[in-house]
Amino acid sequence: MKATFTLLCFGAALLAIGSCADPVHDLQVKALGGEAPNIPAGDYHRAGQPCTTCHGQYGPATKQFAIGGTIFHGPDKAIGEEGVRVEMIDATGSQRNATTNCVGNFFVPTSDWDPAYPVLVMIRKGAIGRTMNSHIGREGSCNQCHKDPPSFDSPGHISLVPNEDNAPPPQDCPVSPVASLPGAR
Amino acid sequence: MKISRESARASEAIDVRRVAASACVLGFLAIAACVSVPDKDRQTYVGPLANGQTLAPDFTLYKSGPDAYLGKRCSTLDCHGQLGRGLRIFSPQGLRAFDASGAGYFPLTSGKDLESDDEKRQNFLSVVGLEPEVMTQVMSNGGADPQKLLLLKKPLLYEGHKGGQVMVDISDPGYKCLASWLQGALDQDACDKSLLVR
Ligand code: HEM
Numbered sequence: 044m045k046a047t048f049t050l051l052c053f054g055a056a057l058l059a060i061g062s063c064a065d066p067v068h069d070l071q072v073k074a075l076g077g078e079a080p081n082i083p084a085g086d087y088h089r090a091g092q093p094c095t096t097c098h099g100q101y102g103p104a105t106k107q108f109a110i111g112g113t114i115f116h117g118p119d120k121a122i123g124e125e126g127v128r129v130e131m132i133d134a135t136g137s138q139r140n141a142t143t144n145c146v147g148n149f150f151v152p153t154s155d156w157d158p159a160y161p162v163l164v165m166i167r168k169g170a171i172g173r174t175m176n177s178h179i180g181r182e183g184s185c186n187q188c189h190k191d192p193p194s195f196d197s198p199g200h201i202s203l204v205p206n207e208d209n210a211p212p213p214q215d216c217p218v219s220p221v222a223s224l225p226g227a228r
Numbered sequence: 229m230k231i232s233r234e235s236a237r238a239s240e241a242i243d244v245r246r247v248a249a250s251a252c253v254l255g256f257l258a259i260a261a262c263v264s265v266p267d268k269d270r271q272t273y274v275g276p277l278a279n280g281q282t283l284a285p286d287f288t289l290y291k292s293g294p295d296a297y298l299g300k301r302c303s304t305l306d307c308h309g310q311l312g313r314g315l316r317i318f319s320p321q322g323l324r325a326f327d328a329s330g331a332g333y334f335p336l337t338s339g340k341d342l343e344s345d346d347e348k349r350q351n352f353l354s355v356v357g358l359e360p361e362v363m364t365q366v367m368s369n370g371g372a373d374p375q376k377l378l379l380l381k382k383p384l385l386y387e388g389h390k391g392g393q394v395m396v397d398i399s400d401p402g403y404k405c406l407a408s409w410l411q412g413a414l415d416q417d418a419c420d421k422s423l424l425v426r
Contacts, residue, residue, distance in 0.1 A: 196309075198340070199339075
């Protein structure tokens with residue numbers, strides 16, 4: 044009886060230690076804040092945020108992404124661009140394409156792809172194509188590097204057109220396609 | 229009788245304590261004797277050799293090959309383009325340098341401006357200063373055995389590397405570019421080819 048109790052306590056302690064094994068990761072998740080009002084956790088949420096911080100092996104989201112991110116229309120405003128094809132190719136030549144939804148979000152689940160880095164990317168919609176000259180070394184979130192504003196450690200958010208042309212936001216989006224990104228112009 | 233036996237035991241006990249104490253003191257003395265006396269004639273020499281040369285690898289050669297290779301292959305923002313990395317590489321497609329003399333502290337933008345001369349100099353210092361003693365050893369042998377350096381051990385995966393195997397083996401153009409630079413005779417062809425490797 045006593046032994047069982049001790050074992051139980053021991054197990055509980057181990058679990059407790061295990062659950063807070065990575066305080067750095069916990070802080071990174073916390074720093075991203077709660078869900079925006081009126082946008083449920085799902086395909087349209089957290090546009091512009093580093094998806095794999097949460098959709099990675101340490102959670103808190105259950106669905107894991109190999110790569111995920113957001114494509115906006117222009118470089119200044121954070122308006123999602125729908126229907127952009129994101130083309131990715133890894134070091135072994137393995138390729139995946141994904142298409143953005145109306146807030147600009149896209150992702151490739153780990154169940155579908157385990158890329159061998161480095162990975163090259165390009166984005167395409169209609170006649171417009173933009174290539175990232177450098178490669179991705181090991182980061183699954185485009186938005187981890189592509190933060191606002193453009194600075195010494197970030198090229199700014201990803202945009203389909205190189206210059207802001209004040210195009211209207213996509214219609215018929217279930218949530219607002221305009222992201223509130225800290226630092227966006 | 230009983231008293232004298234007890235006092236004998238007491239004096240034995242004292243003896244044991246004395247012996248232990250002296251052993252302790254002797255031990256400390258022995259340890260102290262092993263500590264070497266500072267040698268005032270022994271010093272680490274930093275600076276140019278008598279003939280005016282230095283043991284540092286050449287900066288001019290560095291700028292014409294190795295810097296571009298490291299910038300292309302190692303310096304993305306998720307790898308060595310981070311301020312916390314021991315080997316920290318600035319590059320136009322990654323992290324930009326701090327510049328206290330300029331108009332702003334960080335005058336350059338990632339993905340936009342060309343690489344400044346100051347960034348190349350700071351990269352050089354990071355590479356050379358990563359393991360100063362091993363670098364000096366390698367350089368005093370004319371750049372022979374560059375695999376002693378983490379700079380090559382890590383990307384060759386001779387040692388665990390979070391960035392994985394970046395160079396296939398020592399026939400890799402990137403390896404040849406860096407090794408030939410340390411040997412003072414830059415293999416420009418290898419450096420150019422190293423930029424084509426993804
Ligand atoms: C030829 C290119 C590369 C060279 C010469 C190189 C060299 C080195 C050296 C010397 C170290 C130890 C010093 C330090 O921690 O900064 C190191 C560590 C590290 N490198 Fe690289 N690296 C290269 C490419 C990469 C790439 C592409 C990545 C990311 C995918 C990467 C990620 C890391 C990380 C995370 C560490 C710290 C953990 C560890 O030591 O394994 N490196 N590398």
